[in-house]
Amino acid sequence: MTNTEQKLKERVKELTCLYEVTSIIVNSNYDELETSLEAIAHCLKRGWQFAEAAAVQITIGDYQVQTKNYGNDMVSHSSDVKIFNKVEGRITVGYPSAEFSVTDFLDEERTLLKNVCLAIGNLMERKHIRDSEEETKRQMERADRFHIMGEITAGIAHELNTPLANILGFAELLVENTGDEATRRDLQKIIDNAIFSREIVKKLMFFTCEMPQEMEQIELNAVVENVLRLLAPSLKAKQLNIVKSFGREHIQMRANTVQLTQVLFNLIMNAAYYSPPKGAIHIELDKSNDRTIIRIADEGQGIETEHADKIFEPFYTSKPTGEGTGLGLSVVHGIVRSYKGTISHRPNTPKGTIFTLEFPKI
Template structure:
């Protein structure tokens, strides 16, 4: 602190600095849910600690987050302290004085030290917030996986219990149809057969979700499977007036997969994307590769998945489609197949709109 400042003012400034640190710590400790509200409170506390608080403006910048206590003067002097979050340069805090009223000499060395300390506290606050969000995400993911595992066990049991009676219903209905001489009886038996076949398909999908279906794992090229799926779905795409964009980093990529099940995964995700995509939009399919895994990303430009539905979309019979337009088994089947291939499937927001389904599968099982 400059020697020409009276000792009383020095003590007053020192008390302000100590009070500032205490109040900043208290504001951060009392943080509840509004990150922006807490940071604004910290900036206002910091502003009051400067020698001329009525002329000071405090600014915080981190990525898209930009906060100020009041408008920044067009011509100004400032003190600045940069902060890092997890050892990365991410932002700064500045304190401004207007050029017309004060000079740079009006800033104190102790104020720069105080700014550095408060900026450090802000960085720690950001790190704690990130860690808390990551912990919450991990907890939600673990809870969702537990719920899906329980559903898999229940679903497998239901599927096995239904298989035998459905087989009996189908067998007896076919017998009645073949032996009956009355037209009405044959028609009724035909309806029973169709309903039983449909029910068996539902059971098959339930078994796929619960990883109970036998697999035919082969080392095969991935590119032909995707191009064939796109070719088979081309009538659906034309009818919906939607285009596709397909890219693969390594056209010669080979992996251990069940070709029929992988095709089913692609069909379910692409049909889902077509359903939710508006006309004249583009569905993007991208295949990437790392040392031990390959990734399939399917991005649409639809409305996206509502936050409240994100944790439910892979559950059996959950659907956002109108009644009669979806069984709610498509994505649950995809989840079961991916899981049986020791992979993972996640959803991401496709900015500015839409959804990305990202599948991670091992190249070798």
């Protein structure tokens, strides 16, 4: 750069670039960050001494944007983007190597690049904080919903138990005292439906952790094998392949056999229901010093994002009418919670869902 006028012109370009980048960041929509990063890349291009030849690439986490003339064979200068003092990305500005060299980068441009990286790092930190606050809020709202639902369902379960017991008892008494076959068939329908309703009440009580627990030391591997035997006809009908991965040959945990069977039965049954024919269901068991871990993965369509927070709610189901009560996963959640454990889900690769259960040492 040969004269003061040119130097001043470059300083104005750099300050304008920094002002534009700051304005973009201030007005950024956290849900459309890629658009903001693209705008910042074009601002940086205009801020360099040889703007027409300059090219920019911004890479941060899952985001990667670049101007159309960016190439890997360029002579370039880079600066790291730090988020909470950890390098999470990089911004690179380059020129075509056939026409330029590293000496064509100005010291002021290097300073500008560092300032832009700092500003973008601050933006990403604010996004992380916002996302964390929203996740915490969702978890609190979900916990409140479960608490309210628990109180409601516990009340419903207790209120329904007595009339259901009366219906079942009197219907069985009438069956014994009637000789008319048509009447006996009708009474049997009443009994069957009363038993079905009683099972729903039991599931509601499982959800609210109202069922008595008789805990004992059990072998988890054996419980899984027993559940697979129970589900063998359903698995065979869809020609599903069960892939077992047991971290140990014998994994012991303290639990109620009936409850743990119900948890595994529901999760594997759901995996089978949503799996495509000839698909695979992966069952993984492992144990560390203080935690027992169960993972069940399917290759179905997965859980849609808008439904992710609802699947453990009572009576919520994505199955067609008549194919599910919507209590299976809520029962699983209630039992796992009563063991002071956790249950979570995440997408499988390339498709499907992985449910993870973690039980602390009891």
